[in-house]
Amino acid sequence: MLSDPDRRTVRALESALLSDRAFARAVLPVTRCLQALSGPVVVGVADGGSLPALHWAAAEAARRERPLRVVHALCTPLVLDPYGVVPAAVDPRARDAAAARLLGAALAEVRRTAPEVQVTGDVVRGPARRVLPAESRDACLLVLGSRRDGRRSPLRPGTSLPRSVAGTAGCPVAVVPAPDGVDPGGRESRVVVGVDGSAHTAAAVGFAFATAARRGAALTAVHAWCPDRPADLEAVAAPPATTEAAARALLDDAVGRWRALHPDVPCRTEVVRGDPVAALLTAGAGAALLVVGSRGRRGVLATLRGSVGRAVVGGAAGPVVVVRHGTGQAPRWGAGPSRTTRIGTGRPPWTPSPSSS
Template sequence: MTLPVVVGVDGSDSSLRAIDGAADQAALHRLPLRLVHASLWERYEGPAASTQSAEAAFEHRLVQEILDHATDRVRGSHPGVNVASEIVPEDAQAALLREARRAAAVVTGCRGRGPITGALLGSVSRSLVMRAPCPVVVVRHPLRNLPGDRSIVVGVGGTTSSIAAVHFAFREAEARRCPLHVVRAWHRPAHRLQAHPLLVGSPAHEQEEQAAALLEDALHEAERAYPGVPVHRVVTEGTALSVLLTHAAAAGLLVLGSPRRRGPLRLPLKGLAHTVLQHADCPVAVVPAVLARERV
C-alpha cells in the first residue's frame, strides 16, 4: 500500500505554503498527495442533510472552492502528482491526527496570533508534532530557491531518538541529490573539577570526543544503507539551538528526532524542538523515534 503525503487546506497563506511543500514532497518521492479540509459544518449540516440551511450551503461551496483552487495549484506546479481532496467532518486537529495514521508524512503550515504572527507555532501544528505517528513537516516561510538551500541538516541528540530522524534525512538527501550535514553540539562542563596528577586530557576534550562518538553511532547503519549521500559531520561547541539554527539558515530542510511515547501521555513540545520550530529559516521535519519502514 502506497501511503500519501497529507496536507491540511484552509485557504490561508500558511496553508498555501504547506500545499507547495507537500506537493514538492509528493513529487520527490513519487507519492500521491491528499488535500484535507476539516469542517464541522459538514458534520452537522452536510450536503446530504434534508434541511440544509442557506448558510451551510454557502459554507460548503466556499470550502469546495478552496479545495478546487488548491488542487489546481498542485496540478499546475506538479502535473505528475496524483492529487485527491476531501472535506472531513471534524475539527482540524482531530482530522489531521487521524489522517497521520495512514500517511507517509503530514505537511502543515505554521500560524501565530497577534502582532508576531508567524513566530508562534499554531495549535494544530503543535498537536501534530507532539502526537502524529508519521513525520511532520512544518513550513513557516515561503519555499526558497537559494543556491545553498539544497542541503539537509539533521540534529543528533540521544542515539535512540535520532536513528529514525537520521534515516529520514538520508532518504531525503538521496532523493534530492544533495549533501547531508549531521550536527551534534557539545559544551564544556559548567564546573571543572580539580585535575588529578595521574589523569590526562581536559573535560572539554572528553565532551567533544563523546559527542563525536555518539554521532558515529547514529550514522552507522544509515551511512551503509545510503552510500551515495555526501555526509558532512559537524561536531561543534555551543548550544544545540544556536548550532542547529546556524546550519539551518542556508538549508532546504532541518530534521529533528522526537522521542515520543505510545499511549495517551505524550512528551510535551517544549525546549529545543519548540524553539527550533518557531525560529528556523527553513522547513522543519520532526520524525518520531518509532517509524514504520514504508513511511517517507
C-alpha cells in the first residue's frame, strides 16, 4: 500500500496527465476499473455500535480478497463561551490515548475473527463527515455502523452520519445497523436491489449482480409503480394494466444486460404497486443485503424532493448498500490531499503502534 507522500505524488501526476482532455477520455475507463478492483474495504469505527459493522466489513474484505482499513475520525469538541468558540477543556493526550485504544481493540477483533484478512488502521484528525468521504476516494467499499431510531418513521429519515456520508462518498457505502447487522448465517442468502429505470440505478443493479455472484446468492430486483394520474381536466390516464406492463418491461430491460454478464446468478423480478420505500423494505426483510441507488443530492434539495435511498437506510433492519450516481465512474482526479491530519506515531500510515494492538 502507498504511504501518504506517495499517494500525494500519484495524485499530482494524475492531475498533470489528465489535464489533457483527450488523454483523460482514453485512460479514464481503465483507471475506473482498476480503482474499483484494487482499493481496500474501509470501515469507520467509533465509540459504541461499531462492532457489527466491523465484523461485516471483515467478512466482505475476505470475500473480495481485499485488505481492510480501519479508520477512526478524531474531532476536537468545541464549546461556546461568552468570548467565542474555544476548544473544550479535554486533555489532548488522554483523548489521543483513548482513540488509540479504540483503534487497537478494533484491529485485534478483526485479527481474531478474520485472521486471513490483511488489516491496517489509522486515527485521523477531523470530523467524520469530512474524513470518511476523503477515505472513500481510494476505497472499493466504505462500511459504516448505524443505530436505528425507533421513534422516527423510515419515510422521514432526518439526518445522520451514514446518510450524510452516502451522499458524498467516492465509492459505494454499506450501512450496517445494530444489533442485527452482523453477517450471520441466519439471514437468507439473497440480495435485493431497487430499480426505477433511471441512470443512477444502473450502477446499483450492476453492484447487486456482482455481489450476488461473489456470495453465490440469488438476486431479487424490485420496481414499484403507481397508476398514471390524469393528464388533463378530462381525466384521461393510461389504464393500470398498461402502466403495470410498462413497469415490467422497464424492469426486464434494466436487469437484462446484467443477466447476460452473470448467467450463474438466479434472478427474479418483482413489480409492486405502491410506495417504493415500503416495497423495498418489505422485499429486503431477512435478505443478506439490500442495494439502492442514489443521485447524491444533499441538503435542502434532498429534503424537499425526498430520497428513497435515505429512507431505506433509515428503515432497514439489515445491511444496506447505497451506490451513488457516478460512484467509481468519476474519480476526483487531482483533488489533492485531504485537509485532515493524522496523529503521528513515527510509523508508516495504516500501521498501528504495538501499544495499540
